[in-house]
Amino acid sequence: MKSYLKPIVLFALIVYGTQYILIAYLPNLVFAIAKYRSGQDLNTVIVAPKTDAKLRRVVLPNPDFVYDACFYDVSKNDLLITGEFPDTTLQYCSLAFYGDNVQPYYVMNNLQGFKRKYSVRLSSVNRVNGCIRVPSKQGAVLMRVLVTDSVQYAKAKRLQGLFKATLLSQD
Template identity: 25%
Template sequence: MKRLIKYAVLAFVVAVVTHLATVLAAPYVLMDVAMARVSKADGINHWTHPPRTTETSRKVVRPSPDLAYSACVYDLDGGPVHVTASAWDDYMSVSVFAHNSDNIFVINDRQAPQGVDMIIVRKGEPHPPGAALVVESPSRRGIVLQRRVAPTQERWEAANAARRHDICEQLKS
Protein backbone atom coordinates (compact mmCIF):
# COMPACT_ATOMS: atom_id res chain seq x y z
CA MET A 1 0.00 0.00 0.00
CA LYS A 2 2.85 2.41 0.85
CA ARG A 3 4.38 1.73 -2.53
CA LEU A 4 1.08 2.54 -4.26
CA ILE A 5 0.78 5.84 -2.34
CA LYS A 6 4.38 6.70 -3.23
CA TYR A 7 3.69 6.13 -6.96
CA ALA A 8 0.43 8.07 -6.78
CA VAL A 9 2.19 11.04 -5.15
CA LEU A 10 4.99 10.84 -7.73
CA ALA A 11 2.47 10.73 -10.57
CA PHE A 12 0.63 13.70 -9.08
CA VAL A 13 3.85 15.74 -8.75
CA VAL A 14 4.87 14.90 -12.34
CA ALA A 15 1.39 15.87 -13.57
CA VAL A 16 1.47 19.21 -11.69
CA VAL A 17 4.98 20.06 -12.90
CA THR A 18 4.11 19.11 -16.50
CA HIS A 19 0.92 21.16 -16.36
CA LEU A 20 2.70 24.23 -14.96
CA ALA A 21 5.52 23.94 -17.50
CA THR A 22 3.00 23.71 -20.34
CA VAL A 23 0.91 26.64 -19.11
CA LEU A 24 3.99 28.82 -18.62
CA ALA A 25 5.73 27.86 -21.88
CA ALA A 26 2.75 27.73 -24.26
CA PRO A 27 2.37 31.50 -24.84
CA TYR A 28 6.07 31.86 -25.70
CA VAL A 29 6.10 28.82 -27.98
CA LEU A 30 2.94 29.94 -29.79
CA MET A 31 4.30 33.49 -30.24
CA ASP A 32 7.61 32.10 -31.54
CA VAL A 33 5.65 30.16 -34.17
CA ALA A 34 3.54 33.24 -35.02
CA MET A 35 6.61 35.50 -35.24
CA ALA A 36 8.40 33.01 -37.48
CA ARG A 37 5.41 32.84 -39.82
CA VAL A 38 4.87 36.61 -39.92
CA SER A 39 8.53 37.48 -40.44
CA LYS A 40 9.18 34.75 -43.00
CA ALA A 41 8.25 36.92 -46.00
CA ASP A 42 9.45 40.41 -45.05
CA GLY A 43 11.71 39.93 -42.04
CA ILE A 44 11.95 41.68 -38.69
CA ASN A 45 10.95 45.32 -38.11
CA HIS A 46 9.07 45.48 -41.38
CA TRP A 47 5.34 45.40 -42.14
CA THR A 48 4.02 42.27 -43.79
CA HIS A 49 0.87 42.90 -45.84
CA PRO A 50 -0.79 39.59 -46.67
CA PRO A 51 -3.26 39.28 -49.54
CA ARG A 52 -6.99 39.59 -49.01
CA THR A 53 -8.38 36.98 -46.64
CA THR A 54 -10.25 34.04 -48.07
CA GLU A 55 -11.91 30.99 -46.53
CA THR A 56 -8.54 29.18 -46.79
CA SER A 57 -6.44 31.84 -45.00
CA ARG A 58 -5.03 30.41 -41.79
CA LYS A 59 -1.55 31.81 -41.08
CA VAL A 60 -2.04 32.45 -37.34
CA VAL A 61 -5.73 32.30 -36.45
CA ARG A 62 -8.91 32.26 -38.47
CA PRO A 63 -8.97 35.80 -39.88
CA SER A 64 -12.02 37.88 -40.70
CA PRO A 65 -12.69 38.33 -44.42
CA ASP A 66 -13.86 41.91 -43.73
CA LEU A 67 -10.45 43.08 -42.49
CA ALA A 68 -7.18 43.99 -44.18
CA TYR A 69 -4.41 42.79 -41.88
CA SER A 70 -0.81 43.89 -41.58
CA ALA A 71 1.70 42.54 -39.08
CA CYS A 72 5.20 43.43 -37.99
CA VAL A 73 7.51 41.38 -35.81
CA TYR A 74 9.49 43.89 -33.78
CA ASP A 75 12.91 43.34 -32.26
CA LEU A 76 14.26 45.99 -29.90
CA ASP A 77 17.84 44.65 -29.79
CA GLY A 78 19.03 47.46 -32.07
CA GLY A 79 17.01 50.11 -30.25
CA PRO A 80 13.47 51.51 -30.42
CA VAL A 81 11.14 50.67 -33.31
CA HIS A 82 9.11 53.35 -35.13
CA VAL A 83 5.59 52.27 -36.14
CA THR A 84 3.06 54.23 -38.19
CA ALA A 85 -0.38 53.44 -39.55
CA SER A 86 -1.90 56.02 -41.87
CA ALA A 87 -5.37 57.40 -41.19
CA TRP A 88 -8.35 55.34 -42.30
CA ASP A 89 -11.91 56.59 -42.75
CA ASP A 90 -13.45 53.51 -41.11
CA TYR A 91 -12.50 51.22 -38.24
CA MET A 92 -8.76 50.67 -37.88
CA SER A 93 -6.75 49.43 -34.92
CA VAL A 94 -3.11 48.85 -34.08
CA SER A 95 -2.28 46.36 -31.31
CA VAL A 96 1.09 45.54 -29.78
CA PHE A 97 1.73 42.08 -28.34
CA ALA A 98 4.66 41.10 -26.12
CA HIS A 99 6.61 37.87 -26.59
CA ASN A 100 4.35 36.06 -24.10
CA SER A 101 1.27 37.02 -26.22
CA ASP A 102 0.05 39.70 -23.78
CA ASN A 103 -1.68 42.58 -25.56
CA ILE A 104 0.32 45.49 -24.13
CA PHE A 105 -1.19 48.32 -26.18
CA VAL A 106 -4.08 49.03 -28.54
CA ILE A 107 -5.27 52.16 -30.28
CA ASN A 108 -8.03 52.63 -32.84
CA ASP A 109 -9.24 55.18 -35.37
CA ARG A 110 -11.42 56.99 -32.80
CA GLN A 111 -8.44 57.56 -30.53
CA ALA A 112 -6.15 58.43 -33.43
CA PRO A 113 -8.23 59.78 -36.34
CA GLN A 114 -5.06 61.26 -37.87
CA GLY A 115 -3.37 57.83 -37.89
CA VAL A 116 -0.88 56.24 -35.55
CA ASP A 117 2.72 57.32 -35.03
CA MET A 118 4.42 55.55 -32.13
CA ILE A 119 7.74 54.33 -30.83
CA ILE A 120 8.17 50.96 -29.13
CA VAL A 121 10.93 50.79 -26.50
CA ARG A 122 12.02 48.22 -23.92
CA LYS A 123 10.35 48.80 -20.58
CA GLY A 124 12.61 50.96 -18.44
CA GLU A 125 14.61 52.30 -21.40
CA PRO A 126 14.69 56.05 -22.07
CA HIS A 127 12.02 57.47 -24.37
CA PRO A 128 13.29 59.08 -27.56
CA PRO A 129 13.11 62.88 -27.43
CA GLY A 130 10.07 64.36 -29.14
CA ALA A 131 8.14 61.06 -29.32
CA ALA A 132 4.48 61.79 -28.68
CA LEU A 133 3.36 58.17 -28.26
CA VAL A 134 5.70 55.63 -26.66
CA VAL A 135 4.80 52.02 -25.95
CA GLU A 136 6.97 50.20 -23.41
CA SER A 137 7.41 46.52 -24.21
CA PRO A 138 8.25 44.12 -21.39
CA SER A 139 9.95 41.87 -23.94
CA ARG A 140 12.63 42.36 -26.57
CA ARG A 141 10.45 40.88 -29.32
CA GLY A 142 6.76 40.83 -30.16
CA ILE A 143 4.19 41.51 -32.86
CA VAL A 144 2.37 44.65 -33.98
CA LEU A 145 -0.96 43.86 -35.64
CA GLN A 146 -2.91 46.35 -37.72
CA ARG A 147 -6.50 45.82 -38.84
CA ARG A 148 -8.57 47.93 -41.24
CA VAL A 149 -12.22 47.29 -42.11
CA ALA A 150 -12.37 46.47 -45.81
CA PRO A 151 -15.46 44.36 -46.57
CA THR A 152 -15.48 44.83 -50.35
CA GLN A 153 -12.80 44.43 -52.99
CA GLU A 154 -12.82 48.19 -53.58
CA ARG A 155 -12.34 48.95 -49.85
CA TRP A 156 -9.67 46.26 -49.60
CA GLU A 157 -7.75 47.85 -52.45
CA ALA A 158 -8.00 51.24 -50.72
CA ALA A 159 -6.79 49.71 -47.44
CA ASN A 160 -3.97 47.97 -49.27
CA ALA A 161 -2.91 51.29 -50.81
CA ALA A 162 -3.09 53.07 -47.43
CA ARG A 163 -1.03 50.48 -45.58
CA ARG A 164 1.75 50.61 -48.19
CA HIS A 165 2.76 53.98 -46.68
CA ASP A 166 3.00 52.60 -43.14
CA ILE A 167 6.30 52.15 -41.33
CA CYS A 168 7.65 49.54 -38.97
CA GLU A 169 11.41 50.00 -38.69
CA GLN A 170 14.27 50.46 -36.29
CA LEU A 171 14.39 54.11 -35.19
CA LYS A 172 17.20 55.90 -36.92
CA SER A 173 19.54 57.66 -34.54
Protein backbone atom coordinates in the same frame (compact mmCIF):
# COMPACT_ATOMS: atom_id res chain seq x y z
CA MET B 1 6.07 9.67 5.05
CA LYS B 2 5.12 6.06 4.48
CA SER B 3 7.21 4.44 1.74
CA TYR B 4 4.26 3.70 -0.58
CA LEU B 5 3.07 7.32 -0.44
CA LYS B 6 6.33 8.79 -1.65
CA PRO B 7 6.07 7.66 -5.31
CA ILE B 8 2.41 8.67 -5.43
CA VAL B 9 3.17 12.19 -4.22
CA LEU B 10 6.14 12.42 -6.58
CA PHE B 11 4.00 11.25 -9.50
CA ALA B 12 1.30 13.82 -8.69
CA LEU B 13 3.88 16.60 -8.42
CA ILE B 14 5.40 15.77 -11.81
CA VAL B 15 1.92 15.61 -13.41
CA TYR B 16 0.95 18.95 -11.87
CA GLY B 17 4.25 20.60 -12.81
CA THR B 18 4.11 19.34 -16.40
CA GLN B 19 0.58 20.57 -17.06
CA TYR B 20 1.39 23.87 -15.35
CA ILE B 21 4.44 24.43 -17.56
CA LEU B 22 2.45 23.42 -20.67
CA ILE B 23 -0.33 25.89 -19.92
CA ALA B 24 1.99 28.70 -18.82
CA TYR B 25 4.41 28.56 -21.74
CA LEU B 26 2.29 27.41 -24.67
CA PRO B 27 1.47 31.02 -25.68
CA ASN B 28 5.21 31.69 -26.09
CA LEU B 29 5.51 28.61 -28.26
CA VAL B 30 2.51 29.72 -30.31
CA PHE B 31 4.20 33.10 -30.82
CA ALA B 32 7.45 31.43 -31.94
CA ILE B 33 5.56 29.27 -34.44
CA ALA B 34 3.57 32.24 -35.78
CA LYS B 35 6.82 34.20 -36.19
CA TYR B 36 8.44 31.31 -38.02
CA ARG B 37 5.41 30.72 -40.24
CA SER B 38 5.33 34.40 -41.24
CA GLY B 39 8.40 33.64 -43.37
CA GLN B 40 9.70 37.20 -42.89
CA ASP B 41 12.67 38.70 -41.07
CA LEU B 42 12.05 40.44 -37.78
CA ASN B 43 11.28 44.17 -37.92
CA THR B 44 9.96 44.00 -41.48
CA VAL B 45 6.40 44.70 -42.52
CA ILE B 46 4.23 41.89 -43.83
CA VAL B 47 1.51 43.14 -46.15
CA ALA B 48 -1.14 40.45 -46.22
CA PRO B 49 -3.27 39.94 -49.33
CA LYS B 50 -7.06 40.14 -49.15
CA THR B 51 -8.24 37.75 -46.47
CA ASP B 52 -9.73 34.57 -47.88
CA ALA B 53 -9.62 30.79 -47.46
CA LYS B 54 -6.03 30.70 -48.76
CA LEU B 55 -4.82 32.61 -45.68
CA ARG B 56 -3.77 29.83 -43.34
CA ARG B 57 -1.03 31.34 -41.22
CA VAL B 58 -3.25 32.50 -38.37
CA VAL B 59 -6.44 30.82 -37.17
CA LEU B 60 -9.78 32.64 -37.32
CA PRO B 61 -8.84 35.32 -39.85
CA ASN B 62 -11.57 37.92 -40.27
CA PRO B 63 -12.51 38.09 -43.99
CA ASP B 64 -13.78 41.66 -43.51
CA PHE B 65 -10.31 42.92 -42.63
CA VAL B 66 -7.03 43.37 -44.41
CA TYR B 67 -3.92 43.10 -42.28
CA ASP B 68 -0.39 44.38 -42.02
CA ALA B 69 1.87 42.76 -39.48
CA CYS B 70 5.36 43.15 -38.12
CA PHE B 71 7.15 40.71 -35.83
CA TYR B 72 9.67 42.79 -33.96
CA ASP B 73 12.76 42.47 -31.82
CA VAL B 74 13.72 45.59 -29.89
CA SER B 75 16.55 44.09 -27.84
CA LYS B 76 19.20 46.16 -29.67
CA ASN B 77 17.20 48.94 -31.32
CA ASP B 78 13.99 50.84 -30.83
CA LEU B 79 11.33 50.42 -33.49
CA LEU B 80 9.25 53.23 -34.93
CA ILE B 81 5.86 52.23 -36.30
CA THR B 82 4.32 54.84 -38.59
CA GLY B 83 1.31 55.02 -40.85
CA GLU B 84 -2.13 56.49 -41.30
CA PHE B 85 -5.63 55.77 -40.14
CA PRO B 86 -8.54 56.09 -42.61
CA ASP B 87 -9.98 59.57 -43.21
CA THR B 88 -13.33 58.45 -41.82
CA THR B 89 -14.48 56.81 -38.61
CA LEU B 90 -16.89 54.72 -40.67
CA GLN B 91 -13.97 52.46 -41.61
CA TYR B 92 -12.66 50.87 -38.42
CA CYS B 93 -8.90 50.58 -38.23
CA SER B 94 -6.70 49.60 -35.30
CA LEU B 95 -3.12 48.96 -34.33
CA ALA B 96 -2.67 46.21 -31.77
CA PHE B 97 0.62 45.46 -30.03
CA TYR B 98 1.31 41.98 -28.66
CA GLY B 99 4.03 40.59 -26.42
CA ASP B 100 5.85 37.30 -26.99
CA ASN B 101 3.01 35.55 -25.16
CA VAL B 102 0.64 36.84 -27.91
CA GLN B 103 -1.29 38.92 -25.41
CA PRO B 104 -2.20 42.48 -26.44
CA TYR B 105 -0.63 45.21 -24.30
CA TYR B 106 -1.65 48.29 -26.26
CA VAL B 107 -4.32 49.08 -28.83
CA MET B 108 -5.10 52.29 -30.68
CA ASN B 109 -7.85 52.83 -33.21
CA ASN B 110 -9.26 55.56 -35.41
CA LEU B 111 -12.35 56.02 -33.23
CA GLN B 112 -10.48 57.27 -30.17
CA GLY B 113 -9.47 60.69 -31.42
CA PHE B 114 -5.89 59.82 -32.34
CA LYS B 115 -4.33 61.94 -35.06
CA ARG B 116 -4.75 60.53 -38.53
CA LYS B 117 -1.01 60.01 -38.91
CA TYR B 118 0.28 57.77 -36.15
CA SER B 119 3.81 57.26 -34.92
CA VAL B 120 4.57 54.80 -32.13
CA ARG B 121 8.06 54.13 -30.80
CA LEU B 122 8.63 50.76 -29.14
CA SER B 123 11.55 50.39 -26.77
CA SER B 124 12.91 47.81 -24.36
CA VAL B 125 14.73 50.42 -22.29
CA ASN B 126 13.35 52.93 -19.82
CA ARG B 127 12.46 56.37 -21.12
CA VAL B 128 10.66 59.27 -19.54
CA ASN B 129 8.02 59.54 -22.23
CA GLY B 130 7.43 59.44 -25.96
CA CYS B 131 7.54 55.72 -26.42
CA ILE B 132 6.00 52.47 -25.31
CA ARG B 133 8.08 50.25 -23.05
CA VAL B 134 7.49 46.77 -24.38
CA PRO B 135 6.70 43.93 -21.93
CA SER B 136 8.98 41.56 -23.87
CA LYS B 137 11.80 42.27 -26.32
CA GLN B 138 10.04 40.36 -29.06
CA GLY B 139 6.43 40.79 -30.07
CA ALA B 140 4.16 41.69 -32.94
CA VAL B 141 2.19 44.65 -34.24
CA LEU B 142 -0.97 44.07 -36.22
CA MET B 143 -2.82 46.67 -38.25
CA ARG B 144 -6.43 45.81 -39.07
CA VAL B 145 -8.49 47.76 -41.59
CA LEU B 146 -12.18 47.05 -42.08
CA VAL B 147 -13.20 46.47 -45.68
CA THR B 148 -16.87 46.18 -46.51
CA ASP B 149 -16.86 47.37 -50.13
CA SER B 150 -14.54 48.08 -53.05
CA VAL B 151 -14.08 51.75 -52.08
CA GLN B 152 -12.95 50.77 -48.59
CA TYR B 153 -10.69 48.10 -50.07
CA ALA B 154 -8.91 50.68 -52.24
CA LYS B 155 -8.40 52.88 -49.18
CA ALA B 156 -7.20 49.93 -47.14
CA LYS B 157 -4.63 49.00 -49.79
CA ARG B 158 -3.24 52.52 -49.59
CA LEU B 159 -3.06 52.36 -45.79
CA GLN B 160 -1.33 48.99 -45.98
CA GLY B 161 1.38 50.59 -48.09
CA LEU B 162 1.85 53.44 -45.62
CA PHE B 163 2.45 51.13 -42.64
CA LYS B 164 6.20 51.25 -41.95
CA ALA B 165 8.58 49.87 -39.33
CA THR B 166 11.90 51.69 -38.90
CA LEU B 167 14.74 50.71 -36.59
CA LEU B 168 16.12 53.50 -34.40
CA SER B 169 19.10 53.72 -32.10
CA GLN B 170 18.40 53.20 -28.41
CA ASP B 171 20.57 56.22 -27.58
